[in-house]
Amino acid sequence: MLEIKNLHVQLEDEDKQILKGVNLTVGAGQVHAIMGPNGSGKSTLSYVLSGKSGYEVTDGTAILDDVDLLDLDPEERAAAGLFLAFQYPVEIPGVGNMTFLRTAVNSQRKARGEDEMSAGDFLKFIREKAKSLKIDADMLKRPVNVGFSGGEKKRNEILQMAMLEPKMCILDETDSGLDVDAMKLVAEGVNALRSEGRSFLVITHYQRLLDHIKPDVVHIMADGRIIKSGGPELALEVENNGYADLLAEVA
Amino acid sequence: MxxxxxxxxxxxxxxxxxxxxxxxxxxxxxxxxxxxxxxxxxxxxxxxxxxxxxxxxxxxxxxxxxxxxxxxxxxxxxxxxxxxxxxxxxxxxxxxxxxxxxxxxxxxxxxxxxxxxxxxxxxxxxxxxxxxxxxxxxxxxxxxxxxxxxxxxxxxxxxxxxxxxxxxxxxxxxxxxxxxxxxxxxxxxxxxxxxxxxxxxxxxxxxxxxxxxxxxxxxxxxxxxxxxxxxxxxxxxxxxxxxxxxxxxxxxxxxxxxxxxxxxDDAAVHVGGACVGDGDAFHHDDTVFITHDAVNCESRQVFKKVLRNGATGVFQGKILVKAGAQKTDGYQISQALLLDGDSQFLAKPELEIYADDVACSHGSTSGAIDEDAMFYLRSRGVPEKEAQNLLVIAFLGEALDEIENEDLAADLQSRLEAWFSRHST
Incomplete structure (x- = not known):
């Protein structure tokens, strides 16, 4: 599914290396988690994969099902099946949530040479998805993320994920700013989307989220590299002992 | 002379x-x-x-x-x-x-x-x-x-x-x-x-x-x-x-x-405008002067301009509150979205107030398109030009909201959309 090889990234504006050779392979249908201390490059990895400007890839590749993502514009990556759930979803005044979602769904369909979804079909589709995430009609009508609570913003991210049906989902600290109930709701939304053809890369600081979204593989990232990979037990180890032991082990 | x-x-x-x-x-x-x-x-x-x-x-x-x-x-x-x-x-x-x-x-x-x-x-x-x-x-x-x-x-x-x-x-x-x-x-x-x-x-x-x-x-x-x-x-x-x-x-x-x-007394004046300028020959000037000479009145000025390829926009807006025009509620905002570095917006907002119990505010901004919003839209699969058009129309939409009749506003909105889809090459 997703294969990242030797990925080196630096900031465009300053001579600062952030990713220093990331290697990561996520198989179809798998859930991988990335944990790591602040500043280890986790969020940078998610931005670079989804095509945010300001970063320069100096070496390496990131292939999603035969497509080299790093050559593509953000919208092309999305059409190729990549989705990033933002840590801080952006507020867009004046653009209705529904309009935004319909434009996104149909843009991707168009890019893939598929027919656009009719207004009726779209409405039916979004109502069904929104209901399971407890997103009411009012939230669909309001401008994108404007005035949404932290929990509403994250649920809105998962709604977009459900509507766009990506192959590869990256969740960037989706648990940040959520209370226990909201986290559960979001995790249920994610779990409902798990399937053989869809993989997840879950970036988190805390093991807590992984109680709800059970990973197949856990990676520890530090100083721009993945320093250790293992099963779900690795997350528990971090939760109990912190990163210090792991970092010492590698050093 | x-x-x-x-x-x-x-x-x-x-x-x-x-x-x-x-x-x-x-x-x-x-x-x-x-x-x-x-x-x-x-x-x-x-x-x-x-x-x-x-x-x-x-x-x-x-x-x-x-x-x-x-x-x-x-x-x-x-x-x-x-x-x-x-x-x-x-x-x-x-x-x-x-x-x-x-x-x-x-x-x-x-x-x-x-x-x-x-x-x-x-x-x-x-x-x-x-x-x-x-x-x-x-x-x-x-x-x-x-x-x-x-x-x-x-x-x-x-x-x-x-x-x-x-x-x-x-x-x-x-x-x-x-x-x-x-x-x-x-x-x-x-x-x-x-x-x-x-x-x-x-x-x-x-x-x-x-x-x-x-x-x-x-x-x-x-x-x-x-x-x-x-x-x-x-x-x-x-x-x-x-x-x-x-x-x-x-x-x-x-x-x-x-x-x-x-x-x-108790009167209301709302004036607004949406303007789209393309090219260095384009020059658009809104000059507004609102005088409050009565009690408990409201005035609103909402002007938005989208400028590109060297276009120039001007806003000169003044609220004058005369002595005795108490409880005046005056509001003025002028904003420009500059789609490139060649375009410019010149604004001269003014307040002149001779009454002591009034609420008047004015603001003026000019800036580029929000890059974070652009990336967010594009990361969802919306192509660059379309994403930009969505944001530009949303920006102007806040001015169109000043129109009470929804059918008239919708007609103008569709004209804006058509303009941007024709001109987004």
Whole structure:
């Protein structure tokens, strides 16, 4: 599914290396988690994969099902099946949530040479998805993320994920700013989307989220590299002992 | 320079005579005298600091190719239409002006028709609006105009009155002067659309009596080479409402002045505009002056411009709160979205307040498109151009929200969308 090889990234504006050779392979249908201390490059990895400007890839590749993502514009990556759930979803005044979602769904369909979804079909589709995430009609009508609570913003991210049906989902600290109930709701939304053809890369600081979204593989990232990979037990180890032991082990 | 030498130096004014035609002649003569005293505007005038008026006052209009009409604006809305072609009324293309609740008289036909209400207004609101700032183009208009409509609103007509401008000649000059009197408790929606001529000078004098309402919606036509000066002079009485909205796409030089005096308590004035400019020949200027001279009144100015490829936008907006105009609620915002580094927005927001119990605020911003929002949209699969159009239309949409009638707002919105989809290459 997703294969990242030797990925080196630096900031465009300053001579600062952030990713220093990331290697990561996520198989179809798998859930991988990335944990790591602040500043280890986790969020940078998610931005670079989804095509945010300001970063320069100096070496390496990131292939999603035969497509080299790093050559593509953000919208092309999305059409190729990549989705990033933002840590801080952006507020867009004046653009209705529904309009935004319909434009996104149909843009991707168009890019893939598929027919656009009719207004009726779209409405039916979004109502069904929104209901399971407890997103009411009012939230669909309001401008994108404007005035949404932290929990509403994250649920809105998962709604977009459900509507766009990506192959590869990256969740960037989706648990940040959520209370226990909201986290559960979001995790249920994610779990409902798990399937053989869809993989997840879950970036988190805390093991807590992984109680709800059970990973197949856990990676520890530090100083721009993945320093250790293992099963779900690795997350528990971090939760109990912190990163210090792991970092010492590698050093 | 003395006033006298200014007159002597301006051959354009020497040859001016006042058109004959009934009682307006008096107002015309008075306006010509006032004009000769103030002289035509020049770039060094403080009020023309950001906009060069020379193309508006040179001897002959610069040529402007008329725009081929496509789908008529507000085409699906039932209305009574009065058509002016190159500044001249065209009865054949117009609807029968029988609209219950409205009396309509053509300016060129008044002669000595006794229109007491109009005689008290024609040129009078324009003259009152000459202080504290001279507006010579408006005086020129009063002195020279022979065309326009005198509209008295006595009821609440079921449909909007539509003044529709069309340009057919490449070099036409249109000078139009309309007077709208909204009687107590009456209400009118006035649509004013299109390009009057290659060069045009349009004055609208509006008097709204107690409890009256005027909605004025003005999409200014898309002819690229047009030069336009407009003035809206309004006097707003107790519990009366004026809402005026202008949309400007294209055009070479546009100066829209709005001068409003709130003279009765509990009245409201909302003026707004959305403007889209493309190319370094584009120059668009909104100049607004709102005077509060009564208690507990509200005024709102909401102006948004999207500028690209070297276009220039100007906003000069002032709220004057006179002594005694307590409980005034004045709001003013002017914002520009600059789509490249070559475009510019010049803003001069002003407040002048002589009462102590008022809430007035003004703000002005200019900036580039929000890169975070762009990335967010694109990461969801929306292509770059489409994402930009969505954000630009959302930006202008906040100005369109000022329009109360949703059907009219939707028509303007769809025109904006069409403009951006045509121009996003």
């Amino acid at each position: 003395t006033v006298a030498s200014k007159i002597a130096a301006d051959p354009r004014l020497d040859g001016l005579t006042v058109p004959a035609g009934g009682w307006p002649t008096t107002a015309r003569s008075s306006a010509l005298m006032r004009l000769q005293t103030m002289g035509l505007p020049v770039k060094r005038d403080e009020y023309w600091r950001y906009t060069d008026p020379s193309a508006l006052v040179c001897e002959a209009p610069l040529p402007c190719d008329p725009l081929q009409t496509s789908t008529p604006i507000f085409g699906t809305i039932d209305k009574t239409r009065l058509v002016f072609v190159d500044g001249v009324f065209d009865a054949e293309q117009s609807d029968n002006p029988d609209l219950a609740g409205v009396e309509i008289t053509r300016l060129s036909e008044v002669n000595d028709l006794d229109l007491h209400w109009a005689q008290g207004l024609y040129g009078k609101l324009e003259e009152a609006g000459q202080s504290p700032v001279a507006r010579p183009l408006a005086a020129l208009n009063t002195a020279q105009a022979t065309e326009g409509m005198l509209v008295r609103v006595t009821g609440k007509p079921k449909k909007p009155l539509h003044i529709s401008y069309r340009q057919s000649s490449k070099t036409s000059e249109a000078i139009l002067h309309h007077v709208i009197k909204v009687e107590a408790g009456a209400e009118l929606t006035l649509l004013e659309t299109g390009t009057p001529g290659a060069r045009s000078n349009v004055v609208l004098e509006v008097d709204i009596a107690d409890g009256g309402t005027l909605h004025h919606i003005r999409p200014q036509g898309r002819a690229h080479g047009r030069h336009v000066a407009t003035h809206l002079f309004a006097r707003v009485a107790t519990e009366a409402t004026l809402k005026s909205f202008t949309m400007s796409l294209n055009g070479q030089l546009t100066r829209n002045e709005i001068v409003t005096e709130i003279v009765g």
